[in-house]
Amino acid sequence: MDFKKTYIGRVIYSLVSLTTGLKTTLIEFFTPKVTEQYPENRKTQHISERHRAMLYMSLDENGNNKCIACGLCANTCPNGTITIKTKMVTDEETGKSKKVLEEYTYDLGCCMFCQLCVNVCPKDAIAFNNKYENAVFDRSKLVIKLNK
Amino acid sequence: MFDFSTITTAIDQFLRDIMPSQAALLVECVLVALCAVLAYVMFAIVMIFMERKVCAAFQCRLGPMRVGPWGLLQVFADVFKMLIKEIISINNSDKVLYNLAPYLVVMSSVLTFCCLPFGEGLLVLDFNIGIFFIMAASSFGVLGILLAGWSSNNKFSMIGAVRSGAQMISYELSIGICLLTIVVMSGTMQISELVEAQRDGWFIFKGHLPAVIAFIIYLIAGNAETNRAPFDLPEAESELTAGFHTEYSGMHFGFFYVAEFMNLFIVAGIASTLFLGGWMPLHISGFDSFNTIMDYIPGVIWFLGKTFFVIWVLMWIRWTFPRLRIDQVVSLEWKYLVPIGLLNLLIMTLCVVMGWIF
Numbered sequence: 001m002d003f004k005k006t007y008i009g010r011v012i013y014s015l016v017s018l019t020t021g022l023k024t025t026l027i028e029f030f031t032p033k034v035t036e037q038y039p040e041n042r043k044t045q046h047i048s049e050r051h052r053a054m055l056y057m058s059l060d061e062n063g064n065n066k067c068i069a070c071g072l073c074a075n076t077c078p079n080g081t082i083t084i085k086t087k088m089v090t091d092e093e094t095g096k097s098k099k100v101l102e103e104y105t106y107d108l109g110c111c112m113f114c115q116l117c118v119n120v121c122p123k124d125a126i127a128f129n130n131k132y133e134n135a136v137f138d139r140s141k142l143v144i145k146l147n148k
Numbered sequence: 149m150f151d152f153s154t155i156t157t158a159i160d161q162f163l164r165d166i167m168p169s170q171a172a173l174l175v176e177c178v179l180v181a182l183c184a185v186l187a188y189v190m191f192a193i194v195m196i197f198m199e200r201k202v203c204a205a206f207q208c209r210l211g212p213m214r215v216g217p218w219g220l221l222q223v224f225a226d227v228f229k230m231l232i233k234e235i236i237s238i239n240n241s242d243k244v245l246y247n248l249a250p251y252l253v254v255m256s257s258v259l260t261f262c263c264l265p266f267g268e269g270l271l272v273l274d275f276n277i278g279i280f281f282i283m284a285a286s287s288f289g290v291l292g293i294l295l296a297g298w299s300s301n302n303k304f305s306m307i308g309a310v311r312s313g314a315q316m317i318s319y320e321l322s323i324g325i326c327l328l329t330i331v332v333m334s335g336t337m338q339i340s341e342l343v344e345a346q347r348d349g350w351f352i353f354k355g356h357l358p359a360v361i362a363f364i365i366y367l368i369a370g371n372a373e374t375n376r377a378p379f380d381l382p383e384a385e386s387e388l389t390a391g392f393h394t395e396y397s398g399m400h401f402g403f404f405y406v407a408e409f410m411n412l413f414i415v416a417g418i419a420s421t422l423f424l425g426g427w428m429p430l431h432i433s434g435f436d437s438f439n440t441i442m443d444y445i446p447g448v449i450w451f452l453g454k455t456f457f458v459i460w461v462l463m464w465i466r467w468t469f470p471r472l473r474i475d476q477v478v479s480l481e482w483k484y485l486v487p488i489g490l491l492n493l494l495i496m497t498l499c500v501v502m503g504w505i506f
Binding site: 011022024026033037 | 202209213488
């Protein structure tokens with residue numbers, strides 16, 4: 001008969017397996033703890049670069065953006081978070097008229113951070129950053145104008 | 149070793165000088181009860197804090213850190229919350245038994261707590277059937293649990309209480325056999341004599357194999373006695389909400405909670421008294437200078453150190469293993485622990501008869 005299935009064998013093998021479990025938790029007891037103590041650890045905490053906390057528009061030093069006001073992001077947004085106001089500007093040299101972005105409004109309170117707007121943008125004008133401390137006391141403060 | 153009986157005799161003498169002996173006895177009883185209950189509550193607070201921290205460490209967390217430095221005041225906050233909560237009376241419950249049950253549970257654990265030898269002469273009750281009294285006092289806690297389940301008019305409570313009855317009465321047997329093994333070895337039931345007999349070596353070393361087996365069985369059965377995981381069937385959260393104390397709130401629930409923790413302390417205290425030498429320092433024969441250094445550490449610290457070490461081991465077990473099914477609980481006791489314990493008792497008797505213990 002298999003020794004593991006006898007009375008003595010079961011006692012011995014169950015003791016061995018229990019000891020394995022105890023060893024695992026003992027190692028866990030002495031490992032450094034993973035708890036993040038949030039408000040105190042602001043300086044040392046690590047938030048992943050890919051964390052989607054807030055939409056921003058990349059601006060160069062003069063405040064110019066890459067947006068061509070195509071409206072794809074506003075159309076693709078499931079929640080209607082983005083509203084784009086445009087105006088027509090006529091180029092003085094060529095005389096051709098061109099659609100230009102006037103105001104890019106982003107409602108953080110409506111956003112569900114699906115990243116569809118970022119994916120659809122043909123010019124990579126918008127992206128998500130990881131600045132997550134966005135709590136405010138008034139909902140109107142969540143409506144943000146992204147361009148300058 | 150500092151003998152606490154000098155202080156207690158001095159107080160006794162002082163009281164007898166200023167009042168008749170009957171009154172002195174009454175005053176002494178009140179004083180002792182006050183000290184015992186104070187110590188009980190103090191240890192309960194320490195234990196709850198320790199449980200939270202140890203549990204957190206086993207789960208790779210930090211535990212309470214906000215209230216006070218390192219969360220030291222968390223337990224006091226919890227106690228105040230518990231104290232100001234309403235004690236709800238349940239419709240169609242048996243009011244008398246329902247209100248009596250928590251007090252029975254606490255009473256049994258306070259009675260057992262008083263028997264622990266905290267140091268030389270620091271013992272409330274010291275008489276020739278000490279161990280026997282501990283067994284008797286600790287086993288009527290199950291009555292309170294059964295009454296709590298029965299009187300609260302709730303199916304979950306009832307099932308929890310019945311499970312608890314089946315489990316605690318079974319495991320009482322194993323504990324009894326383990327204590328008996330040590331009683332066979334030392335030849336006495338008096339707690340002070342049991343500790344005194346370990347002056348030249350703790351029983352776990354003196355009794356080698358049978359004592360170690362008895363110690364392991366005692367830890368398993370003691371864990372089951374306190375209704376803690378992996379034997380927490382009576383209050384299995386996932387099945388019975390909270391088992392026998394589902395309907396209790398406020399301080400009545402607090403009593404069950406405190407009694408559970410103190411039962412853990414008592415189990416560990418008895419384990420350290422019977423197996424690890426109580427308040428006796430660690431003595432190794434031959435190393436005289438080592439023994440003298442060990443003697444400088446007070447007995448109370450030795451006792452508490454050993455007790456808290458055993459508590460830590462029990463918490464380690466509690467946060468490692470998953471809960472057993474009721475049939476596994478009962479078969480573990482009746483098919484494994486009792487036969488092995490009885491065999492172990494036989495081996496111990498043989499060792500004592502043949503003089504194989506040190």
